[in-house]
Amino acid sequence: MRAGVAPRPLVRGPALTRAALVLGAGGALLLAALVVGIGLGSVSIAPDDVLRVLGHRLLGIGAPSGVSDAVETIVIDLRLPRVLGAMVVGAGLACAGTVFQAILRNPMADPYIIGTAAGASLGATIGIVLPLIVPALAIGAGSAWLGLGVVQLLAFGGGVGTVLIVIAIARSGGRLPSVTLLLTGYAVSSLLAAGVALLMFASGRALAAIFSWLMGSLAAVSWIDLAIAAPVVLGVFVALFARWRSLNLLLLGDGPAAHLGLDVGREKLRLTMLATLATSAAVAISGTIGFVGLVVPHLLRLAVGPDHRLLLPASVLLGAALLVMADLGARLAGGIPVGVVTAVVGAPFFLWLLRRSRRVSAPNSA
Amino acid sequence: MTAVVEISGLEVSYEADALPRRVVLRGLDLTVEAGDFMALLGPNGSGKTTLLRAIAGTLRRDAGSVALFGRDLDAWSRVALARRVAVLPQSLVLPDGFRVSELVEMGRAPHATRWFGSSAEDAEAVERALADADALDLAERHADELSGGERQRVLVAMALAQQPELLLLDEPTLHLDIAHQASLLATVGRLRARRGLTVIAVLHDLNLAAAYAPRIAVLGAGRVAADGEPEAVLRPDLVREAFGVAVDEARTADGRRFLVPHAGSVVRNEPSARDGRITG
Numbered sequence: 001m002r003a004g005v006a007p008r009p010l011v012r013g014p015a016l017t018r019a020a021l022v023l024g025a026g027g028a029l030l031l032a033a034l035v036v037g038i039g040l041g042s043v044s045i046a047p048d049d050v051l052r053v054l055g056h057r058l059l060g061i062g063a064p065s066g067v068s069d070a071v072e073t074i075v076i077d078l079r080l081p082r083v084l085g086a087m088v089v090g091a092g093l094a095c096a097g098t099v100f101q102a103i104l105r106n107p108m109a110d111p112y113i114i115g116t117a118a119g120a121s122l123g124a125t126i127g128i129v130l131p132l133i134v135p136a137l138a139i140g141a142g143s144a145w146l147g148l149g150v151v152q153l154l155a156f157g158g159g160v161g162t163v164l165i166v167i168a169i170a171r172s173g174g175r176l177p178s179v180t181l182l183l184t185g186y187a188v189s190s191l192l193a194a195g196v197a198l199l200m201f202a203s204g205r206a207l208a209a210i211f212s213w214l215m216g217s218l219a220a221v222s223w224i225d226l227a228i229a230a231p232v233v234l235g236v237f238v239a240l241f242a243r244w245r246s247l248n249l250l251l252l253g254d255g256p257a258a259h260l261g262l263d264v265g266r267e268k269l270r271l272t273m274l275a276t277l278a279t280s281a282a283v284a285i286s287g288t289i290g291f292v293g294l295v296v297p298h299l300l301r302l303a304v305g306p307d308h309r310l311l312l313p314a315s316v317l318l319g320a321a322l323l324v325m326a327d328l329g330a331r332l333a334g335g336i337p338v339g340v341v342t343a344v345v346g347a348p349f350f351l352w353l354l355r356r357s358r359r360v361s362a363p364n365s366a
Numbered sequence: 367m368t369a370v371v372e373i374s375g376l377e378v379s380y381e382a383d384a385l386p387r388r389v390v391l392r393g394l395d396l397t398v399e400a401g402d403f404m405a406l407l408g409p410n411g412s413g414k415t416t417l418l419r420a421i422a423g424t425l426r427r428d429a430g431s432v433a434l435f436g437r438d439l440d441a442w443s444r445v446a447l448a449r450r451v452a453v454l455p456q457s458l459v460l461p462d463g464f465r466v467s468e469l470v471e472m473g474r475a476p477h478a479t480r481w482f483g484s485s486a487e488d489a490e491a492v493e494r495a496l497a498d499a500d501a502l503d504l505a506e507r508h509a510d511e512l513s514g515g516e517r518q519r520v521l522v523a524m525a526l527a528q529q530p531e532l533l534l535l536d537e538p539t540l541h542l543d544i545a546h547q548a549s550l551l552a553t554v555g556r557l558r559a560r561r562g563l564t565v566i567a568v569l570h571d572l573n574l575a576a577a578y579a580p581r582i583a584v585l586g587a588g589r590v591a592a593d594g595e596p597e598a599v600l601r602p603d604l605v606r607e608a609f610g611v612a613v614d615e616a617r618t619a620d621g622r623r624f625l626v627p628h629a630g631s632v633v634r635n636e637p638s639a640r641d642g643r644i645t646g
Contacts, residue, residue, distance in 0.1 A: 244482075249472060252472065259424070260472060261448030301463065306462070
């Protein structure tokens with residue numbers, strides 16, 4: 001055994017200054033993304049005008065901005081819902097990705113991995129195709145319930161329902177083994193993807209609509225979408241953040257987590273459902289946007305460490321900011337799918353990060 | 367005084383598709399008193415790890431009862447159990463990115479009183495666990511920078527941070543060199559005396575077990591085949607019976623017995639007997 005004992009205090013709480021720095025930077029980045037995301041487009045609006053309009057109209061600060069009504073309309077009615085939509089979707093996906101990477105102990109896990117995307121896609125595809133087959137449905141298709149579209153509702157239900165089925169199949173004796181969950185999710189996803197493919201094949205003139213939904217887009221986000229999705233994502237984040245200790249313990253593996261007092265089966269079930277709610281809410285208003293939910297938690301685990309007390313809020317902030325910027329890029333590039341932007345920008349950066357990082361980038365190195 | 371562990375008629379089997387049900391423990395009885403340091407020996411597949419898991423409550427039993435501290439295992443919640451029983455598992459991949467002190471702090475999870483941070487009591491327990499496991503000098507290191515021996519000390523510290531009364535060790539000396547094996551078991555022995563721990567450790571090295579554990583139990587045929595002081599249990603005839611290998615015995619200068627296998631002397635090698643696979 002070694003002689004020599006470390007003289008300094010051994011247990012520091014979470015390094016508060018560092019946490020404040022990280023979250024402060026994340027918040028600043030998000031604010032910058034908000035202003036730039038609203039300011040840029042076919043009509044450019046100066047940052048101080050954006051801030052003045054937002055301040056006056058949303059917070060009631062300051063005098064009427066003095067900008068023209070047209071500019072106010074662009075800011076508040078056209079661009080703000082879209083930017084907020086990007087924030088909600090980015091935050092929800094990053095949050096869910098963080099959780100799935102922890103409970104599956106798999107660095108390749110993303111929010112869609114256990115079937116959410118396939119279920120939501122099938123739901124949305126049915127929602128798009130159905131009015132064509134049953135014309136009577138087309139009349140009410142625009143606003144089915146609370147002003148939400150049939151497509152959004154079916155996408156949300158499809159995502160949540162699929163995960164419930166996957167869990168029911170994967171669960172055995174109160175346990176929810178990660179490998180079984182992954183494989184079951186994969187198999188069920190494949191089955192549902194076949195359904196999507198079949199519907200696309202038979203869809204005729206709806207093909208473009210289905211395709212555009214599958215690529216993901218924030219162009220059609222409405223205030224009603226936001227009013228439903230934002231509270232879901234926020235609520236899920238709060239509930240997950242409250243379970244930071246469980247998330248940290250699960251990084252040790254199911255057995256050790258149980259020895260440390262965690263009811264592993266039940267806790268994994270809870271966390272999976274929470275992450276699925278956030279994912280489904282995000283997907284319902286935007287379609288399946290890839291890469292954000294995979295890269296953001298991964299990147300931040302390298303940058304700020306694996307402690308979920310910091311990782312989870314940091315992921316939410318960065319995920320939100322990143323998707324706003326990606327969506328801006330998609331708009332400026334002439335309305336290409338935002339998923340293309342997240343992949344084109346994200347993938348090379350991700351590869352560079354992988355090459356550069358000394359530490360193994362997985363939650364564990366096994 | 368109630369026993370720390372009281373097992374009677376324990377039966378555990380594993381289901382395997384297309385194979386007969388594998389019965390590992392068949393009617394095992396065992397009592398472990400407070401302050402015992404018991405080494406659990408037995409051939410591969412004799413159910414040592416299974417028994418440890420049955421005590422830790424992470425296994426489904428077919429029959430029999432397990433009571434810890436005089437209370438049936440089924441009546442314990444996971445948290446209540448984790449406050450009194452710590453397990454050092456055979457394989458634990460430490461997640462990257464945490465400092466050792468943070469990992470050891472995870473051992474405080476069952477005692478957590480604060481929603482967000484840790485209490486002064488937690489800090490004190492972590493520091494004491496690190497000191498007890500001779501891991502104070504590792505506190506600021508990262509998990510992926512540790513050698514095998516250091517890693518094992520960290521795992522011991524994590525378990526000690528739980529402030530358990532019963533410590534279950536599954537092959538704690540695996541992958542350690544002889545010096546680290548000795549120091550780990552010496553540490554455990556010291557802690558038993560200093561903190562009043564009860565220890566059950568799965569070990570493979572008969573001589574190592576005899577040197578450090580005052581009590582040795584040998585599993586065979588799904589039961590405790592032999593149980594007692596090292597001198598009484600590790601006899602060539604019993605070892606031959608339990609492990610199917612002929613050994614010579616010799617004495618150290620201070621009179622302790624040690625056992626050395628006869629070269630080329632495996633007397634019983636049928637897999638069905640050795641791994642306890644019993645049909646039906």
